[in-house]
Amino acid sequence: MNTAVVDAPEGLTPEWLSEVLHAPVTAVTWEAVGSGQIGACYRLLLDGGAGAPRRLVAKLACADPATRTFLGSAYRAEVSFYRDLVPTVAVRTPTCHYAALADDHTTFVLLLEDLHPATQGDQLAGCTPEQAADAAVNLAGLHGPRWCDPTLPEVPWLSVVQEADARQLSEAFAPAVEIFIERFAGRLAAEDARTLREVADRIADWVLARSDRFGLVHGDYRLDNLIFPPDAAPGVVAVDWQTLSIGHPLRDLAYFLGTGLAPRDRAAHERSLVAAYHTALTGYGVTGYDAEACFEDYRFAVPQGPLITVLGCAYGTPTERGDQMFLAMAARSCAAIRELGSLDLI
Known part of the structure; x- marks a missing residue:
């Protein structure tokens, strides 16, 4: 597994977040949001130093391995959109703080702006x-x-x-x-x-x-x-x-x-x-x-x-x-x- 990608919320540790956000994160709590049929979404509350966001939404692959394989092309499309295409269009999207995709496209991580209170x-x-x-x-x-x-x-x-x-x-x-x-x-x-x-x-x-x-x-x-x-x-x-x-x-x-x-x-x-x-x-x-x-x-x-x-x-x-x-x-x-x-x- 690519260490830049985690496949469960337990992997969203302060250490991992500090590394990928390039900012010190000292504590994190998370809760599941949404239905989670195609992917899994979690709202993160972070404590940390300068440069670390206080709220994020983490989007990960769904829990079922067989479904992950089936949805690999969809995961690739979303991660690639945030990484490659967002700078070329003007549609409003959440700010993406981090995007990573496993080589086999079955797991991914997106750390997105939490749009609360929208x-x-x-x-x-x-x-x-x-x-x-x-x-x-x-x-x-x-x-x-x-x-x-x-x-x-x-x-x-x-x-x-x-x-x-x-x-x-x-x-x-x-x-x-x-x-x-x-x-x-x-x-x-x-x-x-x-x-x-x-x-x-x-x-x-x-x-x-x-x-x-x-x-x-x-x-x-x-x-x-x-x-x-x-x-x-x-x-x-x-x-x-x-x-x-x-x-x-x-x-x-x-x-x-x-x-x-x-x-x-x-x-x-x-x-x-x-x-x-x-x-x-x-x-x-x-x-x-x-x-x-x-x-x-x-x-x-x-x-x-x-x-x-x-x-x-x-x-x-x-x-x-x-x-x-x-x-x-x-x-x-x-x-x-x-x-x-x-x-x-x-």
């Missing part, structure tokens, strides 16, 4: 239009600086979907849709079940379409992965970068708005929210891309909602809140697909 968004409750605008503009800070950057496909750990990947995705997604529909029989509206099956029929074509516009895609940019400042102040921060890839940037925006806002609120505000995102893009030097083209790409990208929702539900660990969340996300994004005519654009 609070996590709530996917079930949704958000206000003002919070949505803050999140949309922040998202442009991920997409704009590397918009259609020809060097992105050269980054070895970033995945680009090819035709074989699209076929495999279709083969996985279609049965996942049936699992989802069966699991929520009596709770999922018939029209939403029909929309999910229509998306499954078109998903391979969709994921390959409009490849002339590409950039960094968070992949799971939703309220539960956003940290909001107190008192409704602007300055949302994005976390959980394990699903980062290369794709159509509007997939992130469509996923966020389509799953995070109630259909009535989305329909009332999506034009202005997409416009705010587009204005922010132009501020990062994106040219040759007008507001109407951006809105059409937003319409096209809405199937990202059912794609991530259904796969996450079908292959994740069931929980009561998770079931409620997945149902809400599916209903909201299916409504958006129908109202915006998304499948007609494939």
Whole structure:
């Protein structure tokens, strides 16, 4: 094991922290936070000398060795994002004090800024239009600086979907849709079940379409992965970068708005929210891309909602809140697909 990486919170000793932070740490206490299905998060309270932070969040690999092996590419993506890509984009993220990854990618350590007293968004409750605008503009800070950057496909750990990947995705997604529909029989509206099956029929074509516009895609940019400042102040921060890839940037925006806002609120505000995102893009030097083209790409990208929702539900660990969340996300994004005519654009 690489000594720069620990695989359990007991390894987060004052001695180890002093070494990696290059500052004296004399004492540390920790407590687990979050659900810990993909990774394990701990809030650290530190005592020490000058230069040592007083609070940190430590993110480690999950406890199960078999799951660690399966998630190696996700761990590599998140650590590499903080180490290599954060300086090249403008999206707000926690300050990373330390990042290390084992050679086999099965264990990692991130020591991140503790954003307290900011609070996590709530996917079930949704958000206000003002919070949505803050999140949309922040998202442009991920997409704009590397918009259609020809060097992105050269980054070895970033995945680009090819035709074989699209076929495999279709083969996985279609049965996942049936699992989802069966699991929520009596709770999922018939029209939403029909929309999910229509998306499954078109998903391979969709994921390959409009490849002339590409950039960094968070992949799971939703309220539960956003940290909001107190008192409704602007300055949302994005976390959980394990699903980062290369794709159509509007997939992130469509996923966020389509799953995070109630259909009535989305329909009332999506034009202005997409416009705010587009204005922010132009501020990062994106040219040759007008507001109407951006809105059409937003319409096209809405199937990202059912794609991530259904796969996450079908292959994740069931929980009561998770079931409620997945149902809400599916209903909201299916409504958006129908109202915006998304499948007609494939």
